[in-house]
Amino acid sequence: MDRNGATVAEADVLTECEWTRELDEFSSARVVINPSGDCCNHLQRVEAWRSELHIFRDGAPVWQGPVIQPEWRAGQVEIFAADILAWLDRRVPHDSITFQDSDLTDIGAWLIQDAFLPDDPGHEVLIVGPARVSGGRAYTRNIGQTGDHLRDLAETGLDYTAVGSTIILLPEDHTGSVGRLTDADFPEELVVGQDGSNLVTRWIVAGDEDSGVMGEDGGVDPYYGLLERYVEQTSIKSRASAIDAARAKRRASTPAPIFIDTEQVTISPDAAVDVAKLVPGWCLDITSTATCRTVTQRMKIAGLKVLETGGGEGEPGAESVQVQLAATGAEAG
Secondary structure, three states, X not given: OEOOOOOOOOOOOEEEEEEEEEXXXXXXXXXXXXXXXXXXXXXXXXXXXXEEEEEEEOOEEEEEEEEEEEEEEOOEEEEEEXXXXXXXXXXXXXXXXXXXXXEHHHHHHXXXXXXXXXXXXXXXXXXXXXXXXXXXXXXXXXXXXXXXXXXXHHXXXXXXXXXXXXXXXXXXXXXXXXXXXXXXXXXXXXXXXXXXXXXXXXXXXXXXXXXXXXXXXXXXXXXXXXXXXXXXXXXXXXXXXXXXXXXXXXXXXXXXXXXXXXXXXXXXXXXXXXXXXXXXXXXXXXXXXXXXOOEEEEEEEEEEEEEEEEEEOOEEEEEEEEEEEEEOHHHHO
């Protein structure tokens, strides 16, 4: 699609289609098209950041975002795109503002609104619920990328993702479930892991040097002992906000998070889940006894990757659906 809403081209022969969804980060998509006839003429008009890729699955829209890199070859066009969140890495704050004691979802919504105010590619913001983490934050006109400011909020109690043109803001401990998976739904080579690199029992969060603001949460854990981390977030302007940020970080990093990774395998096509509803930030109820580490809990969707190939002579096409799952903020707490 062109940014004015007109259709640039439709993929008449689509041989590969890959799209992802990510938590607290922009996602990507890639399509390979074997054009014929007028399709080839139309595809030469695809322009980076001007054109937008739209992907449908079973007739329903599942992904869209600006084209980042089109590549033309003899008889083939390959298009790489990113979702609407990628725009935030190309925007800066257009106004200066200070938040005294606001919920992180309200701060995140302001960052997005401000970013798109001068030039809106067409977006909506959906706030699922308050983060219940307050923040004293300050942003200065033209300083820093908006995407980085939003990632900083995601480290202290806020989650976000994009579905189509909608940016979703939700609390880090959101536990709404969209389905259930058991060992029967996972092929062999399922990996259940524990992320010890992210285990921290005491967090210290500091604001900028001029403010002297600092907050902490946690201490010596009776099970793990003492593991400490220090981090600076220059947008934090109050001690209460620094304490809230440290508390959110500690909640998400103690105990050592359990995760399930199906990066090398795919969910069974008979699994009782709707792929379109596999949105990062929501959860799946998992029961797995196939490995030496039994898992029976509600886990957050951290990432989704869907790949479909058109196949070739004597080789049918196939779709694979891969998910990355992690402990929810509520489970970690």
